[in-house]
Amino acid sequence: MNTSIHKTQYWHRLEDGRVQCDLCPRYCKLKKGQRGLCFIRQNEEDRLVLTSYGRSSGFCIDPIEKKPLNHFYPGSSVLSFGTAGCNLACKFCQNWDISKSREIDKLGSKATPQQLADTAREYGCKSIAFTYNDPVIFHEYAIDVAQACHDSDISSVAVTAGYICEEPRREFFKYMDAANVDLKAFTESFYYKLTGAHLQPVLDTLLYLKKETDVWLELTTLLIPGKNDSSEELEAMTQWVVENLGPEVPMHFTAFHPDWKMQDIPHTPDLTLSRAREIAMKNGIFYAYTGNTHDKAGQSTYCHHCGELVIGRDWYTLSDWNLDAGGKCTACGEAVHGVFEAKPGTWGARRLPVRIA
Helix, strand or coil, rough: CCCEEEEECCCCCCCCCEEEEEECCCEEEEEECEEECCCEEECCCCEEEEEEEEEEECCEEEEEHHCCCEEEECCEEEEECCCCCCCCCCCCCCCHHHCCCCCCCHCCCEECCCHHHHHHHHHCCCEEEEECCCCHHHHHHHHHHHHHHHHHCCEEEEEEEECCCCHHHHHCCCCEEEEEECCCCCCCCHHHHHHHCCCCCHHHHHHHHHHHHEEEEEEEEECCCCCCCCHHHHHHHHHHHHHCCCCCCCCEEEECEECCCCCCCCCCCCCHHHHHHHHHCCCCCCCCECCCCCCHHHHHHEHHHHHHHHEEECEEEEEEECEECEEECCCCCCCCEEEECCCCCCCCCEEEEEEEC
């Protein structure tokens, strides 16, 4: 028996005999043997199955700031893993060797949900992250892992593009404690031409997370020169976030490097990242960050009330810690938004690949 084949819930049969996947807004319609665009959901004998359950491209312990999450147990370690495939078709993908992979056999690492929970506990990880490729496509596996981890008091983190339908979205995020959602741009044109998807379902996911769940939420936008980095678009995006999600939602503006099918586009200038951060703060965002660049000031956290430094960061290493045991600024007593412990974690910038027997 192939234990990586797992039954799924979100699909139905069409009158013409095909099976329609109802997990994400692509609604892939599949004949027998066909796989969806994500490549890991397949019509097998007139039913939709997940073909990568329990299999991964590898496991690694990272700093939580690498996800990036700056307000969720800062300084702690997170056990990270992904599978193969993706339900978006981003021409600029920075993890294309995993997310664009069509070789399921390359998923050489195997682990049951309980093995993952035991490994995270053994290494002292505060959380586990579904990352590298989008976890919504391995929906069933991610949920089972999250449940096993919760039994061990380990939090679950989704690093996702948020491209998922309403009903599976509700079930998926019921088991997540934090999410970093990749808001790739703020125009339908960008989403359609460069990701093969649509903007509105992502905005729907963001609204759902903020208004109907207790999931800690942070946003990331990879700024691509000439594609989504205009001041006009950044103004519109950050204003929408403040008005619809709230000023306390952290925003990360990260640097693009030429990759996959967009190797003719230059690296993002540091000035572009700084400008995006300034626009966000001007429009009321409390916590705006720069990423994929060395910018200690742009990666540190400041009190939104008095402006004092509360968490100093140099890449993924914490320096200053000016929060009291209740998560309040020691200078003015204002609460800093996030999920904090009395003391920061001490994992630092280490990256530790692990094997699971």
